[in-house]
Amino acid sequence: MQAAISVRRLIKKYEEGATGTLALRGVDLDVHAGELLMLMGPSGSGKTTLLSIMGCILTATSGSVRLAGTEVVGLREKDLPALRLEHIGFVFQGFNLFPTLTAGENVELMLDLKGVPTAKAKPRAQELLGQVGLGEKYRSFPADLSGGQKQRVAIARALAGDPGIILADEPTAALDSHTGRNVMEMMSDLAHKRGRAVVIVTHDSRVLGFADRIVRIEDGAMATPGEAESVPAGLLAQSLPQASVGLA
Amino acid sequence: MPPLAQRNLFHDKVRLAVTLTGIVFSVVLIVVQLGLFIGFTTATSNLIDHSGADLWITSKNVPYVEQGVAFSERKLNQVRTVAGVADAQKIIAHWTQWKRHDGGEDSVQIVGINVDDPMEQPWNLVEGRVQDLKSPDAVILDELYQQKLGVTRVGEVFEIGGHRARVVGFTRGIRSFTTSPYVFTTFKNAQNYTQLREDQTLFILVKVVPGADVEQVRRDLLARVTDVEVFTTAQFSHMTTFYWMFTTGAGVAVLIAAVLGLVVGFVVVAQTIYATTVDHIREFGTLKAMGAPNSYVYKVIMKQAAISAVIGYVLGMIVSVFVVRGSQAGGAAILMPMPMAVGMFFLTLAMCIGAALVSINKVTRIDPAMVFRG
Numbered sequence: 282m283q284a285a286i287s288v289r290r291l292i293k294k295y296e297e298g299a300t301g302t303l304a305l306r307g308v309d310l311d312v313h314a315g316e317l318l319m320l321m322g323p324s325g326s327g328k329t330t331l332l333s334i335m336g337c338i339l340t341a342t343s344g345s346v347r348l349a350g351t352e353v354v355g356l357r358e359k360d361l362p363a364l365r366l367e368h369i370g371f372v373f374q375g376f377n378l379f380p381t382l383t384a385g386e387n388v389e390l391m392l393d394l395k396g397v398p399t400a401k402a403k404p405r406a407q408e409l410l411g412q413v414g415l416g417e418k419y420r421s422f423p424a425d426l427s428g429g430q431k432q433r434v435a436i437a438r439a440l441a442g443d444p445g446i447i448l449a450d451e452p453t454a455a456l457d458s459h460t461g462r463n464v465m466e467m468m469s470d471l472a473h474k475r476g477r478a479v480v481i482v483t484h485d486s487r488v489l490g491f492a493d494r495i496v497r498i499e500d501g502a503m504a505t506p507g508e509a510e511s512v513p514a515g516l517l518a519q520s521l522p523q524a525s526v527g528l529a
Numbered sequence: 530m531p532p533l534a535q536r537n538l539f540h541d542k543v544r545l546a547v548t549l550t551g552i553v554f555s556v557v558l559i560v561v562q563l564g565l566f567i568g569f570t571t572a573t574s575n576l577i578d579h580s581g582a583d584l585w586i587t588s589k590n591v592p593y594v595e596q597g598v599a600f601s602e603r604k605l606n607q608v609r610t611v612a613g614v615a616d617a618q619k620i621i622a623h624w625t626q627w628k629r630h631d632g633g634e635d636s637v638q639i640v641g642i643n644v645d646d647p648m649e650q651p652w653n654l655v656e657g658r659v660q661d662l663k664s665p666d667a668v669i670l671d672e673l674y675q676q677k678l679g680v681t682r683v684g685e686v687f688e689i690g691g692h693r694a695r696v697v698g699f700t701r702g703i704r705s706f707t708t709s710p711y712v713f714t715t716f717k718n719a720q721n722y723t724q725l726r727e728d729q730t731l732f733i734l735v736k737v738v739p740g741a742d743v744e745q746v747r748r749d750l751l752a753r754v755t756d757v758e759v760f761t762t763a764q765f766s767h768m769t770t771f772y773w774m775f776t777t778g779a780g781v782a783v784l785i786a787a788v789l790g791l792v793v794g795f796v797v798v799a800q801t802i803y804a805t806t807v808d809h810i811r812e813f814g815t816l817k818a819m820g821a822p823n824s825y826v827y828k829v830i831m832k833q834a835a836i837s838a839v840i841g842y843v844l845g846m847i848v849s850v851f852v853v854r855g856s857q858a859g860g861a862a863i864l865m866p867m868p869m870a871v872g873m874f875f876l877t878l879a880m881c882i883g884a885a886l887v888s889i890n891k892v893t894r895i896d897p898a899m900v901f902r903g
Contacts, residue, residue, distance in 0.1 A: 329901050338818055338897045359822075366820025377815040377900055381536030390531045394821050399530075442820070450901050 283350055284311035285446050285478035286335050291344035293330055293501075304330040306501040307344070314445060317472040317479045317491060322498035328482045329450060331498065335480065336369050336448045337361040349445055366394055370439030372468075374451035376431040378423040384410060384434045385419035391441035409437040413467060429460030436467055447471055449481045453488055465491045534832035537809055545837075548801040552841025553848060555794020556877055560849040562787035564856075564863035566780060571864060572706040573773040574766040576622060576640065581648045582734035583743050585765040586750065587758050593769040594622055595638065595707070597731035600757065607754045608733055613746035615738045618643045619730040621719040624709060628688040629679035636709040637670075637678070639689070641719020648734045651713040656683055657698020662715055669698040673860070674710035690722040704862060706773050733757075791880060799884035802834060806888035810895065817897040826892050834885035835878060842877040846870065 293305040304327045312318050312335075320328040333339040334346060338361075341354045348368050353361070371377075378387050388406035389399075397405065410416050413433040423431055432452060439447055449468060453461035465488045472479040472493070481492075489495060497504035538545060571578075577585065577594055586608065588598035608617045621641035626634045642649045644662045651659060651669050661667055668689070670678065678687070686695045689712070705711050720727060737746045743761055750759045760768070774780025806813070813826050849865065856863040 333898050333901060336818075338901075362817065362820045362822050364820075365818070369820070371818055371900070373815075373900055377811065377818075379533060379536075379812050379815070381540045382531055382533060386531040390533065390816075391819060393530050394816075394819060394825065438819075 284347070285314045285349060286310070286312040286480070287345070287347040288331075288335065289345040291331070291334065291346060292342045293327070293334060293339065294342045304501050305334070305341075308498075308501075308503060310496060310503070312446075312478045312480055314478050315472055315476045316493045317469055317481065319489065319492040319495045320480065320482045320498055321484070321489075321495055322504075324484075326498045327501040328498045330501075332448055332450055332480065332482050335446075336371065337364045366442060368444050368446050370442055370444040370447045372432070372435050372439050372447065372449035372452045374454045376423070376428075376435050376455075378431055378434060378438075380423050383420050383422055384415060384426065384430075384437075387423070387434055388438045388441050391438050395442055406437075406441065409441055410434070412440070413437045427460070428456050429463055432456065432460075432464050433467065436464070436471075440471070445477060447477050447479045449479070451483055451485070452481060453483065453485050458487060461485065461488060530828075533812075534829045535836060537805060537812075537829070538833045538836055541805065541808070544801055544805060548798060548837050549841050549844060551794055551797025551801065552837060552877065552881065553845040555790050555797070555880065556842060556845025556873060557848050557852065558790030558793070559787050559876070560845070560865060560869075560873060561852060561863055562783045562790060563869060564849075564853060564865050565861060566774070566783045566787070567864040567866065567869065568704075568856075568862040569706055569779060569783070570770050570774060572704045572862070573770045575703060575705070576649070576711065577762055577766040577769060579649075579652055580620075580734055580762060581650075581736070582762055583737045584735035584747055584750065585760050585762060586733035586735065586754065587731075587760070587765075589756060589758055591758060593772040594732075594765065595624070595769075597622055599725055599729040599731055602728055602730040604754050604757065605730070605733055608735060608750060611746065611749050611753050613737050613741040613749065614735055615741075616646065616648070616736040618646045618648050618734050619716055620649050620732040620734050621716060621723060621725060621730065623719075623723040623725070623731055625690040625723050627678055627694075627712070630687070631679060633679075635678055636707075637689070637712045638705060638707070638709045639719045639722045640711050640713045641716040641723075642713065644715055648736060651698075651700050651703065651711075653701045653703065655699055655701045659698075661697040662713065664695070664697060666693045666695045666718065667697040667714060668694045668718070669700060669713040670696065670710055671703045672699040672701055673704065673858075675699070678710065690724060692718070692721045694718075694722070704860070708860070791876070794877075794880050795884050798834070798837065798881050799887045802830065802837070802881075802885050803888045803891065805833065806830060806891055810891075811899065813892045814895050814897050814899045817895055818900045823893055826895075827889055830885050830888050830892065831882060834881040838878045838881035841881070842874050845877070846873070 288308055288310040291305050291308040295302045295304055308331060322328045334341050337353050344354060346353045353364060385406045388409050389402045392402035392405055407419055410419055413436055415430060415433055453464055468479055469491045471477045588600045591598055602619050605617055605619055608614060623639055624636055625639050627637040628634050644659060657669060680696055683696055703711055737743050747759045816826055853863045853865045
């Protein structure tokens with residue numbers, strides 16, 4: 282089966298004056314639909330850079346990145362937004378909600394970008410918020426929501442584009458254990474029940490139990506090139522508070 | 530589209546107030562300056578534009594209507610013999626001194642006419658009739674200058690150029706560009722008031738036969754009547770306006786002030802929209818990360834600019850209407866014809882959208898990877 286994301290010999294070099302920094306040194310990686318993959322590594326290891334390149338936000342220096350079969354390395358910058366809109370949903374550490382829009386309007390914004398007419402966008406946004414357990418928060422502003430609620434709105438927004446790939450950068454970093462588990466259960470549902478390819482960058486060892494695979498990045502390379510650890514489902518999750526919130 | 534532009538704009542009320550203040554200031558300043566320009570332009574050529582004549586005959590080298598030079602009034606007979614001339618009248622328009630009851634003197638512009646001819650008659654009379662000018666020593670002036678000339682009512686007697694003058698009526702809205710009001714009287718009286726000889730005139734006004742070629746009649750008059758210039762009313766009006774507005778620099782001054790108003794508005798709007806954009810830079814970065822093309826982001830910013838423009842324009846025009854109305858009682862009227870008011874809307878919109886381009890440049894350079902930085 283074709284990988285949702287396929288990375289081969291990926292190199293990223295940041296040019297800084299006379300010298301440059303090699304952020305990625307030839308990464309090979311596949312992520313499949315229905316899989317939840319975690320990227321772990323120390324700060325500065327290149328995991329966010331890898332996520333950014335997979336998300337068509339940063340361009341690679343060389344190598345290959347295929348999204349749903351489309352080669353993105355070498356594409357013009359102006360072609361990348363359309364690819365992101367089509368294939369990728371982002372979930373950010375800082376939630377990145379629009380503070381002047383309500384929860385519902387934040388989700389509608391993604392639908393508007395996809396060209397969904399307002400008359401259809403509103404009920405769809407309501408439905409998506411309902412799926413993350415926030416149907417009654419449609420008219421609430423982000424300032425009135427808890428951290429966990431904000432992240433769930435962000436997930437609903439990411440889903441609004443109906444992407445095949447969800448990329449999350451430290452989605453539980455700003456959340457307590459209980460809330461973080463709720464969010465991870467949703468991310469897990471996205472992969473296992475909805476068939477999305479989910480890639481999560483995290484430092485949070487509490488959430489490792491949700492991963493189908495863990496890839497460690499160190500100094501821009503995979504710690505064990507060509508291999509990745511597979512963590513038995515739930516092994517580490519047993520140490521976290523139990524919760525029953527998932528995607529409706 | 531979710532109301533991102535509107536919400537961002539109204540989110541920071543202080544900044545919105547600053548933006549709107551800048552736009553209102555700009556609109557009012559431009560309206561006042563352009564309105565003064567139009568008012569001045571109208572006032573400079575009032576006498577010519579309301580003359581009802583097709584052609585003006587002057588002595589040679591007369592650059593504008595206030596600089597008339599005397600020539601023989603016998604040329605009137607020559608003028609009347611030219612084909613295409615339906616009517617021709619002698620007219621005086623010249624400065625002289627008006628003596629007030631308190632002994633003080635003011636400069637006035639005497640306009641001497643044939644009361645029985647429709648050309649160059651005073652218009653917008655609010656008291657008295659044009660035919661009242663036939664009574665001895667009769668004059669008509671504009672109510673705007675009553676206080677300046679010390680006139681309180683019809684029937685009062687004054688002295689002009691050493692001769693008796695009796696006020697028989699008032700007009701409304703006949704402004705002079707200079708500080709010297711127009712005073713209408715008969716041609717004969719005007720000769721006395723201005724010390725012009727009995728056989729002299731300053732201008733001859735011509736009305737051509739309906740359907741005649743005005744330019745052809747003008748050329749024929751030039752060929753037939755010696756030592757004169759012949760202008761169409763439009764030409765002479767333009768010459769007079771050009772002299773007062775541009776040769777003296779008065780018009781340039783108000784136009785420069787209008788341009789300054791535009792610059793001020795542009796700078797204020799550019800600065801506040803830029804500050805708003807910077808405040809929301811992370812949101813724009815998120816939009817781009819989500820896959821929004823640059824054009825979508827531009828639309829948000831342009832919408833903010835357009836909303837600011839509309840609100841600022843409305844508020845600015847409300848203030849401007851009061852200013853314009855207040856100016857009507859003064860010597861320098863600010864005029865705001867409808868085309869100018871409509872044009873101001875588009876100018877305000879262009880100013881705000883142009884100012885927003887500074888922010889467009891900023892958001893174009895946003896690196897969407899910023900959203901991954903905490």
